[in-house]
Every structure is written in C-alpha cells, then in structure tokens.
Amino acid sequence: MTILDQILEKKIEEVQTLKLAGLNYKSSLPKNEFSLYDSFKHSDALSVIAEVKRASPSKGDINIGMEPSEQAKTYELSGAGAVSVLTDQPFFKGSMDDLAAVRQTIDLPILNKDFIIDEIQIDRAHQAGANVILLIAKALDRERLKELYQYAQSQNLEVLFEVHNEEDLEDAFEVGAKIIGINNRDLKTFQVNLETTERLAKQITNPDTLIISESGIKTREEAKRVAKAGAEGILVGESLMLSGDVTQTLSELKIEVPSV
Numbered sequence: 001m002t003i004l005d006q007i008l009e010k011k012i013e014e015v016q017t018l019k020l021a022g023l024n025y026k027s028s029l030p031k032n033e034f035s036l037y038d039s040f041k042h043s044d045a046l047s048v049i050a051e052v053k054r055a056s057p058s059k060g061d062i063n064i065g066m067e068p069s070e071q072a073k074t075y076e077l078s079g080a081g082a083v084s085v086l087t088d089q090p091f092f093k094g095s096m097d098d099l100a101a102v103r104q105t106i107d108l109p110i111l112n113k114d115f116i117i118d119e120i121q122i123d124r125a126h127q128a129g130a131n132v133i134l135l136i137a138k139a140l141d142r143e144r145l146k147e148l149y150q151y152a153q154s155q156n157l158e159v160l161f162e163v164h165n166e167e168d169l170e171d172a173f174e175v176g177a178k179i180i181g182i183n184n185r186d187l188k189t190f191q192v193n194l195e196t197t198e199r200l201a202k203q204i205t206n207p208d209t210l211i212i213s214e215s216g217i218k219t220r221e222e223a224k225r226v227a228k229a230g231a232e233g234i235l236v237g238e239s240l241m242l243s244g245d246v247t248q249t250l251s252e253l254k255i256e257v258p259s260v
C-alpha cells in the first residue's frame with residue numbers, strides 16, 4: 001500500500017467523523033474577493049504560493065512549533081502571492097485551526113492543502129476562509145473529480161488541480177481545470193524530479209491555463225528552470241519553513257518570467 005493509499009484511507013474516516021460532527025468554522029473576514037488565478041496571471045514575476053507546512057511523511061518534522069499566522073504574515077510581507085496551509089493532521093500535523101488563524105492575519109488568496117474526497121471538506125474550507133482548494137488527480141476517478149471541481153466552483157472557490165503524469169493531465173483537461181499544479185514529487189515514492197514540470201508543461205497548450213510547479217524547489221536556479229518550462233507560479237514549502245531568512249529566500253525565488 002502506498003503512502004497516498006494510506007492517507008486516503010484515513011481521509012475516509014475523517015470525512016465520516018466530520019459528517020457526524022458537523023461543521024463549525026466561521027470566518028469573520030470577507031471571502032472570495034481574492035483570485036489566485038487573476039493575481040498570478042497579472043504578475044510579470046514568477047509568483048510564489050508559500051506553504052505553511054509543519055511536517056510531512058517524507059521529511060518528518062520540518063518546523064513543528066511555528067505559529068502559522070506569524071509564518072503567513074512573514075510570507076505576505078515578503079511578497080508571496082498566495083499562502084497554502086496544509087491542514088491534514090495524521091500525516092502533516094496541520095489543522096483547520098491553522099487555516100482559520102491564517103485567514104485572520106493576511107489579505108492574500110489562501111489554498112487549503114488537503115486530500116479532498118468529499119463535498120463536506122470543500123464546505124469546511126470555505127467556512128474557514130480558504131479561496132482555493134486542492135484536487136489531486138491520483139486521489140479520485142474522473143467522474144468524482146469532475147463533481148468536486150464543479151461543486152467547488154459553485155461555492156466560488158478556485159481549484160488547484162494537481163497532476164503528476166500524462167494520465168492525470170488528461171483528467172485535468174476533461175475536468176476543464178484552469179489552474180494546473182504539476183507536482184514534481186511522486187506521491188507514491190516521494191521522488192522529486194523537476195523534469196516532471198518540463199515534460200508536462202509542454203503538453204498544456206491553452207494559454208489561459210495557469211501552470212504552477214509544485215515541490216522540491218529550493219534555489220533560484222530551480223525556480224528559473226521551471227519558469228523557463230512554462231510555470232507562472234511555484235508552490236514552495238520546505239525550503240521556506242526551514243529558512244532562517246524567509247524574506248531573502250522568497251526574493252531569490254521570485255524571478256522575472258521569460259517572455260515566450
């Protein structure tokens with residue numbers, strides 16, 4: 001059983017519990033006025049989605065004691081275009097409280113990074129103040145991906161549709177995804193390879209699609225490499241969570257996008 005299978009098995013339990021308990025997140029801030037798509041499409045530098053990530057199954061504890069709202073504020077002040085909050089508890093040690101706290105602190109689009117398999121998680125993301133949700137092609141079949149994509153849209157949430165290979169990309173096209181995240185990390189083996197972005201970005205020919213390169217990006221050279229491949233945004237967790245100087249690290253990653 002792969003780690004993704006294990007995570008999804010736990011998610012099914014979590015969703016059952018959630019349905020029994022009901023939702024109780026109330027964000028006091030206005031939502032839905034932040035569009036990650038619009039802000040990234042209008043930027044002429046490579047935009048960064050900076051991630052609040054305490055731990056991961058591949059790395060163990062990364063920065064377990066940080067204060068999510070402080071971390072997110074630093075991201076905002078350092079020029080991040082959006083903030084991602086990992087809310088999975090069993091494998092990433094995050095929570096929806098982390099996301100709700102971040103919502104109170106920043107005025108940027110917030111991505112709820114979780115393994116979404118059911119509408120109730122989308123409602124929860126909405127209530128907690130997220131603007132964008134993640135849908136992972138590998139996690140569900142095409143029909144279900146389509147349903148959840150449409151449900152998120154009906155709730156005025158944007159969707160980052162995550163792909164890792166050609167088959168996933170077909171799903172993205174079928175679903176009509178406007179924002180495609182190319183994950184350089186294989187969720188089954190944890191191997192990271194930036195060539196994934198180079199290979200898949202080439203196959204996305206619609207200029208309206210926003211391409212985000214995800215995972216394993218640590219240096220300016222790497223950011224340049226994925227930008228050259230066609231990414232207009234990058235999703236960065238670990239290197240920012242471990243950085244002693246977030247402002248410096250972010251400014252190194254925000255490079256001019258080469259004109260194509």
Ligand SMILES: O=P(O)(O)OC[C@@H](O)[C@@H](O)c1c[nH]c2ccccc12
Pocket residue numbers: 051053113114162183214215216217235236237238239
């Ligand atoms: O910490 P990194 O290597 O910079 O990666 C960030 C982000 O891409 C990664 O956390 C991620 C991408 N897709 C996911 C799906 C689930 C959980 C986590 C992820």
